[in-house]
């Protein structure tokens with residue numbers, strides 16, 4: 231039975247006079263399946279979350295690296311079988327990052343290639359976020375990948391607490407291992423969750439950040455609506471993604487010979503599709519407004535698209 235009723239859909243988190251870090255995260259979780267409240271013991275971080283939902287019995291597997299708050303349909307499969315199931319059923323833009331090889335390569339070169347499209351790099355991207363949202367208590371880093379930005383959010387910003395979330399187990403393990411090695415960020419909170427079914431109550435985060443990720447989500451509209459739901463009234467949402475320019479910019483920057491270039495173009499003409507979804511500026515403005523955000527500002531510089539907006543309210 232769900233002993234604590236979920237916060238009402240419109241209720242907001244009341245700021246305490248001097249919130250401790252533990253108090254500020256203690257009562258923010260809910261079951262992603264049935265919205266039953268999930269309480270973690272104060273000051274003991276995420277590993278005191280219950281192993282299963284008291285209402286729907288959805289299980290929440292955990293390891294020393296992260297707690298899994300996804301919806302488990304049916305019995306819990308071993309990780310290789312979970313991956314196989316996703317590879318068969320989920321779109322490539324999500325499953326690509328579940329592959330161990332891709333997670334391994336991500337911070338060892340893959341992410342640097344984004345500069346071809348105009349991404350300025352993690353340090354400058356965090357500076358842009360800080361210009362837009364200089365202070366915050368609780369921050370969500372959605373689709374954190376290997377934690378390249380999360381570690382900076384946890385260490386070089388005035389943000390009090392950062393929860394980093396991704397769907398890929400291999401990415402989360404990479405993030406945990408890198409955070410442990412970073413003496414400044416050993417206790418980054420890592421959660422597995424799907425952006426379309428977030429395990430958080432309504433209106434809990436002051437800032438939501440999501441870098442280089444919208445183009446990877448299976449259904450971007452669902453993800454944006456969920457991020458809007460979990461943001462405090464007046465809270466800020468900052469995201470980066472690739473514009474429609476990227477396939478051409480990226481393709482022409484790769485060191486391919488003419489013959490290989492022609493082959494790839496032929497394959498494209500035959501219908502080979504890029505796994506990602508790329509956006510133009512107007513489309514991003516439309517999607518973000520449709521999710522409920524206001525004061526929407528979208529800039530596109532080459533293929534680097536930046537979204538700045540907020541949730542209506544205080």
Ligand SMILES: C[S@@+](CC[C@H](N)C(=O)[O-])C[C@H]1O[C@@H](n2cnc3c(N)ncnc32)[C@H](O)[C@@H]1O
Nearest residue numbers: 324327373374375397398424425441442446447
């Ligand atoms: C290109 S990486 C971005 C990582 C990091 N934020 C950065 O700036 O480099 C995109 C991430 O989106 C995650 N992702 C894809 N589908 C997702 C979903 N349904 N829910 C949550 N994260 C998802 C992937 O696992 C991957 O780690």
Ligand SMILES: [Zn+2]
Nearest residue numbers: 261264283286
């Ligand atoms: Zn439940």
